[in-house]
Amino acid sequence: MSRKLENGNRAKAVTGASDGKMANSEPAQIRELIASRHSKAAVEMAKSLHKRLGTAETEALLLDAYQCRIEDMLRLGMAVEAKMLLQMVGGRFPSSRSRMVDLQREIAASDGRLDEIVAPLAADDLSLEVRERIETFVRDRVYDLPALAAVSSLRPEHPLRQGAAALVAAFQAVTSGPVDDDVVSLSQVSRRSALAPWKALIRAIASFYRREDDACKQWLQLVPEDSAPASLIRPLTAMLGTAVTSGFSAAEQRLVSAVGGGSWALRPALETLEQALAAKKRQPLLKAVRVAVAICGQCCPKIRERLRQHIVTRSLVQGVSRHEICTAIGGTPQQDAYFWRLLARTFEHDPDSDSLAEALFHWEFFRREAIRERWFAPGDLEDGVLSLHMAKLAERLSPDPFYELEPPWPLRRDRSLGGLGGEDLRSPEMLYERACRADPHPDAFQAWLHWANRHRSWKAADQVAELWRQARPGDTKPLLYLMESAEKRGAYRKSLEHLESAEELDRLNPEVRRAKLRLLLSAAIRHLRQGKTHLAITAEIERIEALPDVSEGEVASLAVALRLLCAVIDGDRIAIPHRHDELQALLGSSVSAFVLTQGLAQAANLNGNSELPRLELSRFSAREMLTGTTRAVALGDGAGLALPLPAGWEKPLLSALDQPNCPIDPTQMLVLGEGALSSGATMLAYAASAAGLAQGGSDARFLFLRGRVLPPWQPQRQEGCFRAALELARRERNLELAGKILDQMLENEDRYWGADFLDDSASGKGPVPAELVQEILEEERAETKFPVLGRSRPPKYGSKLGPALCDCHACRAERGETPSGWGEDDGADENDTDFPEESPGTSSQALDELEQLLDTLPPRIAREVEEAIARGDPPEVVMRRVFGNSRPEMRSSPPGGKAKKRTESLPSSLQGNLF
């Protein structure tokens, strides 16, 4: 129904209701129509009623209706019609003129006739009431200050004109540049003036430009909401960073854009969007997206596309469908290099192979777009850096040969992959090659070589080293690699050739010198193993003796130790004590001499030889034992030989470490710990890490040591130690140590945690906060005893490390998981077949049995078992060692507990076998 017809009907409903009498409800209905701003119907009804009755009451009612009608016309911009109606009403009802003065002013104001409006103010005898009404009108309706300042009906010195003129100047000044306080003091405008809101607004604007935002807000509070300048409160508030409830009008938008790029207006919308993203609720998220994109389009159009790209990326991660999010942002975002890079960075942090594959494809898309957009050219340094990054990603892809690398569904369906072969991207080799061609940097070749060494044959790795040598003829590293590779294959002559080439390049390079010593030492040991002492002496020992010292006394000691072994092999009982004394004199320690001789003898398969010098350990003090051992181990390290600790030395050394005032410094402690670790003496290595952490000074290294010493059933502690060590190494700018820690983490990732571990730590994505590092350090310092399976508690810092969960029984029990690690399907039918997790006799079952048996074993045997498990010995082997072939029967129930029938659910890993 049309509005006109509706109004007519409303009026007709009343006019037809009575004849000559006023129904009681009629005035009420008319007032109701006036109140609800149905002015036309109200006028019709009131006219009809007044025509019928013609009383003073009906006239007043009619005038009310007319007034409402004229107001509505003015509100709708129908100033001409309002003026005509007002004249007509004034002519018919002269008594109404006084009550229509305000409307006349409105009409005059809309006509720009301010003169007429303010003219009464010139009269000195103007009533207070009229003055107030005019001033209220000026305050609420007059925005044209220049016109007010120029009204001819008031004298130039009239306060209103002077105030308006001052405000015009101040407004212009304050919006055009920095102003002094006296410009905005505006003493011409009093607090009670009709123009006082303008004064407050001008001061608010001045504070806004001075970045005195609090003062700005306070001034804005002094601007009445119904005053003329109040319309600027909303955009100003938005520019101060307060959320606006609805979109801007065109003028507001222009103002915000012109003043400051609109970032203030957009900020609250982005905050709301962040909250919606965090809440992970679809509808509020999509709504917040729409609002943010709309405001951004209005206020910050420059970043609109970037915002849309970021929203898509973040939303995809939250699992919102592409269609929904693209609809919310108003279409598919621009798929430029920036976008593909954003997507690639998003997906590459996900350890899942599918996500990694997506990341790989997105990086390739990025590469193509970046080349097209001239970020870089093919074969540029950037291309090499990017390809190296992609190669490392490809390394993390599933090694499953049947895993198919499918390109992701592109956002733009018609996007041509243009020969982007999944198989090519899957190959780290292709990517490494591309990387090294574009950027033949040692790091790139090193990474390629490392990969080839791990995943390809020695020939392939040697080829990489050859390529490296060709690309960078001045590098010694590929030569040293080729030397080591040839040495491993027993190609001693080839190995020497490479060494000589490296020496030609850089004879003084410590790495080359150390490599030479190691090669000669290795060759000498090989000859000793073959019993060819004359060859060992002439071909290697004499050359070792001719080497410049790598460190003080190192070369001479090694040569004498080798000559001692030659004497032992030859059975030269005169030379043996002579060489032994010489060695002791050189090293200044009987313990060092013994450890070195024993280590070399073990390498040369002579450790059972009765001619080897012996040592009575009890004769030596703790200091002598510890310093002597560390000296020998350090010597071996320097020559590239991991000297094992002599058999049976772990406990005496542990006792020596337990002495108060430990006699060795952190550096020696570290050498001892590393030596113990490489000898498999985990208890000693752990004790060294505890002593080192207690001493302080090399926390990163000792945490790294501890991480490697900890048993595999304490993955959270391992992770904590590695991550804290990595963070400390970064802070110390110890790149070498950081690299070692990362390598170890990558290795552990392969072994224990899967790629989740890599995501948080090895990728370096999440540095550990300083507080957590301190917490880890303190907790690990307090853990001075080697952990015991089933008794050690999980670390308190574990929950702060992320999702990696400790798999020990205590942690699993704490998490409410069944100790066996089975599913939690308690409602499984008891008649269902129980499928064992692993076949009887496998490690996990044996480990369970061992754990249950621990409490029943004598303390000494129990400790040995725990130590063996902690060392990583297979449980079956431990059980065989302890019980022989007669494995004791398992208790039917744990001590003090009632036997419980296990109703395990089907282990997920075996479910596939059912089909």
Place this chain on the structure above:
Amino acid sequence: MNRGTHRRASDPHAVLGVGPGAGDEQIRAAYLRKLKEYPPDRCPAEFESVRDAYDLLRDRRRRSQHTLFACDPEAPLESLLEGTDDERKYTGSEPWLAVMKEKK
């Protein structure tokens, strides 16, 4: 997906006050300028950040790595406003009055 906490290092280009496309000479000059501005004895923290920024940008390879991989998809969306003109521009009274005229 395991999402790490967002951490955003300060932009080395911004620290040195050079544009993203600045070359070796510009970076070196900016570094020397900043050193004068923040000598290590008086402003150790600022000096540290200037040195870190220079360490990152002086080597072309590291600079490329930064350029390629510095974008953080998990960065707060508000970070998009960084680098946009945060200046409060003086526009004259016209756009301000236009708002009032529109609301009339």
